[in-house]
């Protein structure tokens with residue numbers, strides 16, 4: 145099946161789950177995760193109307209962003225190395241999903257001051273508390289928020305999490321529900337909050353049922369990634 149058809153199926157599933165969740169289907173943003181995918185395939189999704197894309201490697205993002213029209217909204221979703229921050233300044237990053245440590249916030253602020261660049265970012269939470277995952281633990285969020293709200297080159301736009309690595313749907317839903325609770329609590333004090341980014345190809349339906357308004361979907365749109373193919 146082609147990318148255009150896959151995209152349509154994913155959009156229909158988003159609409160279906162949104163309806164079940166009792167929210168307007170238009171209120172759930174789709175980030176098409178294009179990491180490792182070559183430009184011609186991304187172009188197919190673009191031609192089908194998709195504008196939000198997600199990348200996880202800075203170099204790959206920079207190369208691709210130069211190939212595409214300026215109306216693409218590039219999301220950075222993977223662990224962002226501090227020494228790579230300077231390369232994303234003034235590069236049209238729509239949203240960083242992986243603000244997961246104070247050192248990264250400090251570097252975004254420092255480079256932002258140098259280049260007069262504002263970064264919109266989501267705080268990544270490790271709700272599943274899996275050791276292999278990045279992200280702040282629940283108890284660390286308030287202290288982190290207090291520090292980062294002092295930084296005028298970072299605008300906090302919400303929360304991101306990755307579901308637990310399991311087939312147990314209830315366990316996945318519990319993690320998403322817990323994240324939504326934290327998101328709602330923080331929304332009350334953070335008027336800039338707008339996005340709750342959770343859900344990937346295998347669990348975006350569950351994420352929407354639990355209140356996600358931004359899903360990051362790669363495989364279901366572009367097919368299995370070929371890791372021998374990274375530019």
Ligand SMILES: *Cc1c(COP(=O)(O)O)cnc(C)c1O
Pocket residue numbers: 177179200221222306343344345346360361362363364
């Ligand atoms: C790769 C990736 C995705 C997309 O995963 P799929 O299973 O291909 O949909 C979503 N979020 C993050 C953080 C990723 O690294």
